[in-house]
Amino acid sequence: MIKLTERLMAAASQVRPGAVLADVGTDHAYLPVYLLEQGICRRAVASDLREGPLAHARRTVENSGFAERVKLVLCDGLEAVPHDVTDIVIAGMGGETILSILKAAPFVKQGDKRLILQPMTDLPLVRRSLADDGFAIVRETLAVEQGRFYVVMTLHYAGQPQNLGFREQYLIGPCEAPAEIVRRYLAKLRRKYAIQAEGLRRSATEQSDRLRLLDEILAEITKMEGELEDESA
Ligand SMILES: C[S@@+](CC[C@H](N)C(=O)[O-])C[C@H]1O[C@@H](n2cnc3c(N)ncnc32)[C@H](O)[C@@H]1O
Missing domain, CATH: 1.20.58 (Methane Monooxygenase Hydroxylase; Chain G, domain 1)
Incomplete structure (x- = not known):
């Protein structure tokens, strides 16, 4: 059984039951395998830009018994990820990289998709850009790991630019953390x-x-x- 760190657990807890998951930049594929083990997601696409992390992911998936329900994809961002995914996690990457991945994949605005993002940097920029682009924050929390804080937020496409207060942009919005x-x-x-x-x-x-x-x-x-x-x- 996979045991997630607090940071990845915060992301996992925002994935909806029954989701078809995309884990972009999956590295070891701990997140998709955990969500399958817990019966939270139905199936998953685990993508990574590099061969090495994808090889780690393949090992985790093969040892998990869920190989038939995880599609492993070598690609940049969401480039080769099927568009029927419902919940898209992008965690552990810089804010600018996350924004460029989303910008290159307009399908994230279709249907009832959720974005679950955990940017390592540039949070005010990420919040501002996504709000201007029509994404609304649905949930936000903070995870703490070895004294470091990580913001994890879920967004959906609301169709028009969103108001974003100064506090929400530069500090934190309504937050589920204690x-x-x-x-x-x-x-x-x-x-x-x-x-x-x-x-x-x-x-x-x-x-x-x-x-x-x-x-x-x-x-x-x-x-x-x-x-x-x-x-x-
Ligand atoms: C620091 S790891 C994070 C792994 C995992 N998502 C987590 O949060 O623990 C970043 C991973 O993202 C991958 N990556 C970086 N840029 C990417 C891109 N444009 N598309 C897909 N994967 C990318 C890297 O190869 C690496 O495996």
Whole structure:
């Protein structure tokens, strides 16, 4: 039986029962095999760009007894993934890579598909681009693994550009993670953005727009921390 890490478990928990899964950048194919073992997905497509990870995936799938229900595909993103998949997971990749994979696959906007994304970087850009492109966030959570925080979000195509608040873009939207985890995540973001702001203040380069944005983010963190404190009082 496959045991997933907290990060992959957070992604797995957003896959709908009965789904036909696509796991893009599957590496060891732990996610699809776990979801088949648990009876959550009906069948899966596990894709990867590189031969090495796909060979790992093949080994996991062959040892699992689910080989007939997993299609292994060597391709870039969703290029050769059949369009009848319902739930598409793209985890453990940079935000820009995720966006370019989605942009190259307009079929993700068809029917009732769900995107379950776990970007490693560029979260504000990912959120902004997808909202502008008509995707709405359905669920969002935070996973913590060895002190690192990972945002996992589910989106569906809503057909028109979505409003996205400042907080939702730069911090986090309504989130399923416990308040304590959100508090720790905000503290981490505060440290990161405060260091960036301090660096800019010291540098001679003129970056006042970026500095203004960082100050706005830091103020929003303070506001959100206050709200979380009020809620727990
Ligand atoms: C860090 S691993 C993440 C594996 C797994 N998804 C996870 O979250 O644990 C990234 C995987 O994505 C694959 N990958 C990177 N770019 C890709 C692309 N454009 N299309 C498909 N797979 C890609 C890599 O080969 C690698 O196996």
